[in-house]
Each structure stands twice: as structure tokens, then as C-alpha cells.
Amino acid sequence: MIEINNLKKRYGERTVLDIPSLSINDGETLALAGANGSGKTTLLKILGGTVKASEGSFSIPGSILYMPQNSYAFRGDLIRNILISGADRSKAFELLEKLELSHLADKKAKSLSGGELQRLSLCRVLSGKCDLLLLDEPTSACDANGAELVIKAIKDYQKSCGCTVIMSTHSPLLALNASDRLIILNSGKIEADGSPEETLANPGTQWAKSFIAGWKI
Numbered sequence: 338m339i340e341i342n343n344l345k346k347r348y349g350e351r352t353v354l355d356i357p358s359l360s361i362n363d364g365e366t367l368a369l370a371g372a373n374g375s376g377k378t379t380l381l382k383i384l385g386g387t388v389k390a391s392e393g394s395f396s397i398p399g400s401i402l403y404m405p406q407n408s409y410a411f412r413g414d415l416i417r418n419i420l421i422s423g424a425d426r427s428k429a430f431e432l433l434e435k436l437e438l439s440h441l442a443d444k445k446a447k448s449l450s451g452g453e454l455q456r457l458s459l460c461r462v463l464s465g466k467c468d469l470l471l472l473d474e475p476t477s478a479c480d481a482n483g484a485e486l487v488i489k490a491i492k493d494y495q496k497s498c499g500c501t502v503i504m505s506t507h508s509p510l511l512a513l514n515a516s517d518r519l520i521i522l523n524s525g526k527i528e529a530d531g532s533p534e535e536t537l538a539n540p541g542t543q544w545a546k547s548f549i550a551g552w553k554i
């Protein structure tokens with residue numbers, strides 16, 4: 338279980354994250370939603386260890402894999418871009434197949450389109466093993482088919498290893514159809530927390546209600 342206590346992140350005078358208490362169960366798939374600047378990436382970076390909290394504590398059991406918001410390509414072809422994480426070739430090909438990138442396997446990764454690059458970035462992450470998978474907007478650059486492929490790959494990965502998944506998103510599809518739990522952040526604070534169905538039916542606050550209405554489901 339991940340336990341967060343009194344977690345705060347400040348930049349100068351500004352508090353951009355303020356979570357008094359949050360528990361995330363092992364094996365849970367949690368979607369983090371919220372407007373631009375609401376603190377989603379900050380929370381993922383703190384949990385992933387790349388940003389230091391200003392206050393508070395959290396516990397993370399086991400190993401972590403992290404997919405950043407901005408996808409990047411290393412030099413060389415797509416296969417090299419996956420093998421660089423330590424994966425074996427058969428795993429790399431299997432993932433490229435799954436994310437419909439195998440026809441580009443020997444092309445330069447730097448020449449990929451935005452959506453293709455994001456799917457490659459997911460291949461790189463999912464080629465490893467972890468207890469906690471952190472994904473920062475994994476479908477943001479994807480078209481409808483790409484988003485479906487990404488969601489299936491995440492779900493299959495979670496099922497195969499039983500890891501906990503925390504992913505930030507602006508996509509109703511990811512927040513509602515691919516998660517057990519939905520947390521909505523507003524200016525660094527938790528505004529809603531529950532199953533996607535519960536949150537849709539009863540958003541809790543007026544703010545959360547209008548935020549969800551903006552999804553136009």
C-alpha cells in the first residue's frame with residue numbers, strides 16, 4: 338500500500354500540492370485528473386523520486402517505473418530505444434506488435450510522429466517489471482485507435498504483474514473506462530476521490546461537478 342501523509346510541494350510562496358492523507362491499495366489502477374497546473378505531474382514526480390516534497394511523507398513498497406509527460410527518443414531505431422531499458426529482443430518485438438509499431442521497428446525513433454513516439458515510450462516502460470507504474474498522460478498524443486492500444490497494453494501489464502498503476506490524464510476514456518479509482522485535483526488539492534462511477538454520479542462538490550461536465554461524456 339502507498340500511504341501519503343501531509344504531503345506538500347511549494348515553489349516559492351506558492352503551494353502547488355497539498356494532500357493531507359491518501360492511501361492507495363496494492364493492485365489499484367488510479368486515474369489522476371484535473372486542469373492544467375493542478376499538480377498531477379508534481380505528484381507523480383514526487384512519488385517517482387524526481388522531485389522532492391517540501392513537507393510530509395509517503396511510503397512506496399518496491400520498484401517503480403515512470404513514463405514522463407513528454408515522450409523522448411534516443412538515437413537509433415525503435416528496437417534500440419526499447420533495448421536501452423534492459424529488455425530482451427523478443428519482449429521488445431512483442432510490445433512493438435502490441436502497440437502497432439512493428440512495421441517501424443528499424444526506423445529512426447527520432448523520426449516518429451507524436452502519437453507513435455508516445456506509444457514507443459510506453460513500450461520502453463512496459464518492457465520492465467515493477468510494483469508501481471507511474472504514467473503521466475499516457476494517451477495525450479494518441480488518436481482513438483492509439484488510445485485503445487495504450488489502454489489495453491496498460492491493463493494487460495497490470496493483470497500480468499498485479500502492480501499498482503497511477504496515471505494522470507485529461508481523457509475521460511482513461512479516467513472512466515480504464516481505472517478502479519478516480520481522483521480529481523484542483524489547485525493541488527483532492528476535490529473528488531472514488532470509483533469513476535461514483536464520482537460521475539455524485540461528484541461531491543460543485544467544482545468537481547462542473548469539471549466533469551466539461552468532459553461532455
Ligand SMILES: Nc1ncnc2c1ncn2[C@@H]1O[C@H](COP(=O)(O)OP(=O)(O)OP(=O)(O)O)[C@@H](O)[C@H]1O
Pocket residue numbers: 348353371372373374375376377378379380406
Ligand atoms: N519547477 C517549477 N517551478 C515553479 N513552478 C512549478 C515548477 N514545476 C511545476 N510548477 C507549477 O506547479 C503547478 C503544477 O504543475 P504540474 O506540472 O504538476 O501540473 P499538471 O496538473 O501536471 O498540469 P498539466 O495538465 O498541464 O500537465 C503549475 O502551476 C506549475 O506552473
Ligand SMILES: [Mg+2]
Pocket residue numbers: 377378379406473505
Ligand atoms: Mg502534467
